[in-house]
Amino acid sequence: MLRTGSEFLAGLRDGRRVYIGGRRVEDVTVHPAFRGAAGTLARLFDYKQDPANADVMSFEENGERFASYYLKPRSRDDLRRRSAAHYAIADQTYGLLGRSPDHVSSFVTGLAMNPEILDRDGDAFAGNISAYYDHLRKGDLYATYAVHPAPQSKNEALFGDTGGHQAVLQVVDEDRQGVTLNGMKMLATAGIFCDEVWIGNLTPISDDRGKEAITCAVPMNASGLTLWARKPMEPYAVSESDNPLASRFDESDVMLIFDNVQVPWERVFVHDRAALSREIYIETASHTLGNHQSNVRFHAKLRFIAGIIHKIARSAGVDGIPVVAEKLGRLASWEAALGGMIQGQILDCEDLGNGFLNFNRRYMYAALNWCQEHYPEIVAMMRELSGGGVFQMPADFSVLDNPETRDIFNDYWTTPAESAVDRVKLYRLAWDMYGSEFGARQQQYENFFAGPSFIVRNHSFREAPWSSFDGMVERLLGAGSAPDRSRED
Ligand SMILES: Cc1cc2nc3c(=O)[nH]c(=O)nc-3n(C[C@H](O)[C@H](O)[C@H](O)COP(=O)(O)OP(=O)(O)OC[C@H]3O[C@@H](n4cnc5c(N)ncnc54)[C@H](O)[C@@H]3O)c2cc1C
Secondary structure (H helix, E strand, O other): OOOOHHHHHHHHHOOOOOEOEEEEEOOOOOOOOOHHHHHHHHHHHHHHHHHHHHHHHEEEEEHHHHHHHHOOOOHHHHHHHHHHHHHHHHHHOOOOOOOOOOOOOHHHHHHHHHHHHOOOOOOOOHHHHHHHHHHHHHOOEEEEEOOOOOOOHOOOOHHHEEOOEEEEEEOOOOEOEEEEEEHHHEEEEEEHHEEEEEOOOOOOOOOHHHHOOEEEEOOOOOOOOEEEEOOOHHHHHHOOOOOOOOOOOOEEEEEEEEEEEEEEEEEEEOOOHHHHHHHHHHHOOOHHHHHHHHHHHHHHHHHHHHHHHHHHHHHOOOOOHHHHHHHHHHHHHHHHHHHHHHHHHHOEEOOOOOOOOOOOOHHHHHHHHHHHHHHHHHHHHHHHOOHHHHOOOOOHHHHHHOOOHHHHHHHHHHHOOOOOHHHHHHHHHHHHHHHOHHHHHHHHHHHHHOOOOHHHHHHHHHHOOOHHHHHHHHHHHHHOOOOOOOOOO
């Protein structure tokens, strides 16, 4: 059953324990720190539920409709449908929501396409992932994940008891009902707005840390779970016109604190198997389906940024200058290249051999790395072409409230091509994209959401067909045959 936006919002009023500093948030849907983003997400649910968008946003199985991001692809058309749904979501949110509802759901779908992996080391959890996949798609639920240890975990001295609380999330007890978790887990983006959180380990952990290898799912209102939000940006947005992005697209990031949280066995997927807790993502379609969404989201964001940069250059009257046009051409070529990398994932898709297809994982990892490497340059281009324009604008839109300042503003800031109001709106948008606290967080997100760069590049290293590359060199060198010296005489 597909939920409406208001049903989605009602689901967030479930008694979850969210803190901003020392202040408890009673209702995240109306709190000034979160209501704008909550409204944005609710509109996504309405859009998906609208029958006019059914062809892209949902699919039917046994008479029921489910979100397209729960589709297990069996054909290129299925892959296209998944991709189109990601594009629809990313276009409406300008690529600014990293963990939109189609991200973690795609990870879970990829796992559910190969549930046997969970039983590989002698466990019997395969049925749990199939049931959890059904639970998410039938309820049209929104999940995030926390799959990295908190930085403290790197310090061995902090692994033990720290005044009654373990710093690192781990299993502290287990019985016939399930496991008990204590500790801290990093960093559930959008967790404030999610129904569920997936706990796991995409960061490799060593074999002796089996208790931390717990992979499970927990509802956001689980007893003993608290969500610690980082500084929200929405309350500092002066108005929608002044901070058009921070006021609507701050998805938030939360640290998760577990205080004796009970997880029933039905929601446990890996336990006490450190290596397997990571391999489940990269040996199945999970990581690829999830990060195809990341590639698409970035592509939508890049198009949006290209629009901002182009409009700024026109507003400043510099777009016709050859050197500026060269920069814009470079940007346009990046955008097209990423689009090609995404389409290639469908064209050269993988046959998983069990009736399912996957996007091409090497192209996906290449695009992931490309995005991480290029975002700083893209931001630098926005900064460079904006010049000092952002600071020529009045402090905020209250300039229009005072007739005296309004008239001067309209006289001095209007150009033959643009009204004063349109100009200031554009520059405010640009600043929110690269200069404001919201923009700075976007940069940090693009740098780390899939792990630090050496982890992202390691995926490409792992998946590369090195023997094929080496074989070409060996063919040329004629490996194994003695050099022919006859012609040297
Ligand atoms: C905005 C944002 C949103 C996020 N959202 C999520 C989320 O939704 N879910 C989730 O699970 N996680 C999320 N993360 C966490 C993210 O995955 C981690 O930040 C990332 O894995 C890096 O870990 P760290 O922050 O502990 O940095 P560290 O591991 O402490 O690294 C800090 C720096 O040191 C370098 N470094 C560390 N170790 C090495 C090494 N061995 N060799 C070379 N260099 C090294 C790194 O490259 C990096 O530059 C998010 C992070 C950010 C910033």
